[in-house]
Amino acid sequence: MAAISKRSDGRWQAIVDLPPDPKTGKRRRKWIYGETRPEVKRAANQLEERIASGNFAEPSNVTVKGYLTQWLEDYCAHLEATTVSGYKRYIEKHVVPFLGHVKLQKLKPIDIQKFYNDEIENGYKGTTVLQIHRILSKAFKDAYKNDLIERNPMEKVDPPKTDDDFKPTIYNDKQFNKLLDSIAGTSDEIPVLLAGLLGLRRGEVFGLRWADVDLRQGIISIRKSLVPVNGELEHKQPKTKKSIRDISIPQGLIPLLKKHRKASMQILSQEKTVQNKGWQANCFVCCNKDGERINPGSYSRHFKELLKKYGLPHIRFHDLRHFNATMMLKYGIDVKVAAERLGHSTPNITQITYQHVLKDIDVEAADKLNKLLHR
Numbered sequence: 001m002a003a004i005s006k007r008s009d010g011r012w013q014a015i016v017d018l019p020p021d022p023k024t025g026k027r028r029r030k031w032i033y034g035e036t037r038p039e040v041k042r043a044a045n046q047l048e049e050r051i052a053s054g055n056f057a058e059p060s061n062v063t064v065k066g067y068l069t070q071w072l073e074d075y076c077a078h079l080e081a082t083t084v085s086g087y088k089r090y091i092e093k094h095v096v097p098f099l100g101h102v103k104l105q106k107l108k109p110i111d112i113q114k115f116y117n118d119e120i121e122n123g124y125k126g127t128t129v130l131q132i133h134r135i136l137s138k139a140f141k142d143a144y145k146n147d148l149i150e151r152n153p154m155e156k157v158d159p160p161k162t163d164d165d166f167k168p169t170i171y172n173d174k175q176f177n178k179l180l181d182s183i184a185g186t187s188d189e190i191p192v193l194l195a196g197l198l199g200l201r202r203g204e205v206f207g208l209r210w211a212d213v214d215l216r217q218g219i220i221s222i223r224k225s226l227v228p229v230n231g232e233l234e235h236k237q238p239k240t241k242k243s244i245r246d247i248s249i250p251q252g253l254i255p256l257l258k259k260h261r262k263a264s265m266q267i268l269s270q271e272k273t274v275q276n277k278g279w280q281a282n283c284f285v286c287c288n289k290d291g292e293r294i295n296p297g298s299y300s301r302h303f304k305e306l307l308k309k310y311g312l313p314h315i316r317f318h319d320l321r322h323f324n325a326t327m328m329l330k331y332g333i334d335v336k337v338a339a340e341r342l343g344h345s346t347p348n349i350t351q352i353t354y355q356h357v358l359k360d361i362d363v364e365a366a367d368k369l370n371k372l373l374h375r
Helices: 037-053 064-074 081-099 109-121 126-145 173-183 189-198 202-206 251-268 296-309 319-330 335-342 347-353 355-373
Strands: 003-006 012-018 028-034 219-222 225-229 232-236 245-248
Touching: 003 037, 012 037, 028 037, 037 064, 064 081, 064 126, 081 109, 081 126, 081 225, 081 232, 109 126, 173 189, 173 319, 189 202, 189 251, 189 319, 202 225, 202 296, 225 296, 245 335, 319 335, 319 355, 335 347, 347 355
Parallel strands: none
Antiparallel strands: 003 012, 012 028, 219 245, 225 232
16 A cells, blocks of 8 residues: 655655565665645556556666656546647657657657657647647656656656647638538538537537527527537537636527427427437437437538538638627627637636737728827
């Protein structure tokens, strides 16, 4: 049983007995450090289980792949499943093919830098490599903290440059209305309206149930989002509290939603699979003809083809949310109100994300004030 105690620096530590040294037979111990007692206890229990089952590997023999696999299981257990799934995807797709075979204790900063250079040469953007850098920084910080490596190689690796010059393509009023005219009365109309007029995220659009839509009061409540986790779709609460919000529905959208709900219920009522109490409220607002949920990623690909079909400029489905934000700011909606509707944690995020719009509005305001000089 590990001995757990609190250190003078406020952190917790656990001491676990390792198998005796295979060469000398001497007793060996491992110190595990963490910010909280439960965190340390959990890591110590997991290590003792590996030792008991014979799955403990000597630190000197552990590869980068082996360590990162264990790190995902032990140190990321408290994180959101979507976060762990994202980490795993980056590690398996990018890190393991290039660095997975390297012994953990022999990994050098130059190895990581070469890996970053290779990623850029293969066409990956700086934002992708920066995310990998952040994951490796967390992982190797834990490795150093638990004495698996003598030095943290990430401390001597510069973060990669990001693609700060990226700007999403955003429709103007005319282009958005042309899109609406093209898809009027089709199954694409409601998803596009929810994203363009309400600024919902992709997962929020396809995770919305009729139980969350109050057409009498004109309120849509964002309570859950449909997100991919390890290849499966999960209907779960958003990551941040601010994302859970109530949004007033533009009056012109209410009759369209009523019409869509009536048509959907007529089709679904014929399906035996939905004949249970309260089934209407549990139905997704945007779903397939059989009532099954729509994969947000699949819809993004469909949306791309949709724009080609109607000869419209290419944008991502997510850019309809950007359209909503720019329209709110353009028509004088207070930044704080816009942030609340978008589900941003602070108005500052809205200001930073759409600073180019605010700058244009500021110039427009100056031009209007300038007219006072020409009486």
